[in-house]
Amino acid sequence: MPLFWNGSNELLGFDQPGWFALFLSYPLLIWARFLWRRRGGRVILPHSMWRSDEFRPTHAWLRLCVVLSELSLWVGSAILVFALTGPKINQREEIHLSRGIDIMLVLDQSLSMGARDFPPSNRFDVARDMIRSFLDGRSGDFIGLVTFGSQALLRSPLTSDYAWLQNRLDEIELRELGDDTAIGMGLAMATLHLSDSSASERVILLLTDGDDNAGEIRPEMAGGLASKHGIRIYTIGMGSKEEASIEIDDPNTSSILRGRIVTDFNEEQLRLISRQSGGKYWRASSSETLNLVFQQVDALEKVERRISSRMTSRPIHRALIVFGGLLVTAAYLFRRLVLRGMP
Numbered sequence: 001m002p003l004f005w006n007g008s009n010e011l012l013g014f015d016q017p018g019w020f021a022l023f024l025s026y027p028l029l030i031w032a033r034f035l036w037r038r039r040g041g042r043v044i045l046p047h048s049m050w051r052s053d054e055f056r057p058t059h060a061w062l063r064l065c066v067v068l069s070e071l072s073l074w075v076g077s078a079i080l081v082f083a084l085t086g087p088k089i090n091q092r093e094e095i096h097l098s099r100g101i102d103i104m105l106v107l108d109q110s111l112s113m114g115a116r117d118f119p120p121s122n123r124f125d126v127a128r129d130m131i132r133s134f135l136d137g138r139s140g141d142f143i144g145l146v147t148f149g150s151q152a153l154l155r156s157p158l159t160s161d162y163a164w165l166q167n168r169l170d171e172i173e174l175r176e177l178g179d180d181t182a183i184g185m186g187l188a189m190a191t192l193h194l195s196d197s198s199a200s201e202r203v204i205l206l207l208t209d210g211d212d213n214a215g216e217i218r219p220e221m222a223g224g225l226a227s228k229h230g231i232r233i234y235t236i237g238m239g240s241k242e243e244a245s246i247e248i249d250d251p252n253t254s255s256i257l258r259g260r261i262v263t264d265f266n267e268e269q270l271r272l273i274s275r276q277s278g279g280k281y282w283r284a285s286s287s288e289t290l291n292l293v294f295q296q297v298d299a300l301e302k303v304e305r306r307i308s309s310r311m312t313s314r315p316i317h318r319a320l321i322v323f324g325g326l327l328v329t330a331a332y333l334f335r336r337l338v339l340r341g342m343p
Helices: 017-034 060-084 123-136 162-170 183-194 219-228 267-277 287-300 317-338
Strands: 005-014 087-096 102-108 142-148 152-159 202-208 232-238 244-250 255-261 281-284 307-315
Touching: 017 060, 060 317, 087 317, 102 123, 102 183, 123 162, 123 202, 123 232, 123 287, 142 162, 142 183, 152 162, 152 183, 183 202, 183 219, 202 267, 219 232, 219 267, 232 267, 232 287, 267 281, 281 287
Parallel strands: 102 142, 102 202, 202 232, 232 281
Antiparallel strands: 005 087, 087 307, 142 152, 244 255
């Protein structure tokens, strides 16, 4: 049976947690080692290493090595005790046994999307934020991205890697594909990439603030083509009917162009596109309205999925034994070879 998507959670577990009790003795051992002045015993001091009246190494590097040796011994022994507990990484995987919905996002990046009637942001940035939130609420679906201006471009094919998709979304800039609005081209490209999908549900989500005025394919033609392939189109018209300020970076002069703009898209056209494909149309004139629209789309496009869970364990004690053993061995060799027997 094909597996379409995995989500996993990793947790640390232990086979023999009782060995943690050994750590209770560490405060006593540390006290006896460093703070108990009446513990007795002999300390072997090679006099060749000291040249002053006090039993302290004269070289700073040697004092540092003594401290590091002591630290290596205690850290290494603690790692070995930790390894005795049998640590392992438990991984729970959720495997989607049935494919979810295939969704193509179609985003307008023409000049007018720079209008700032979604304070404090412009239409384009608000649309991208809503798409990010939409992606965060989905799981098990394959989602792609098409953007358009005077032309249309596939930014991401259908993928379940939403992090990668969001990176492609972040790379988009206004006016990269021209200042005009080729809605039909964007819809046609999205339809092309959904037509061969094996998903039971296929959807196009269009976000635009303009009237189609570029490209060789009219929106009605693209909508009809999507309908023939059983693809639903949800359209969202962004922006108010009032005059709005606009700020655009001019790549030719590296300056910011400011002005006022009035945009009014063909709502009847967008309604027709959605109606003929079995979708819906919304107008969003504020960030709050746009957020509600995305919530409705998210609620409408849900399918029942079959999910299987499985647990796998990966022991990590071997690596800890090697690392802890190396630290203890290094401390021992330093004391024997450099400090010449100093305990």
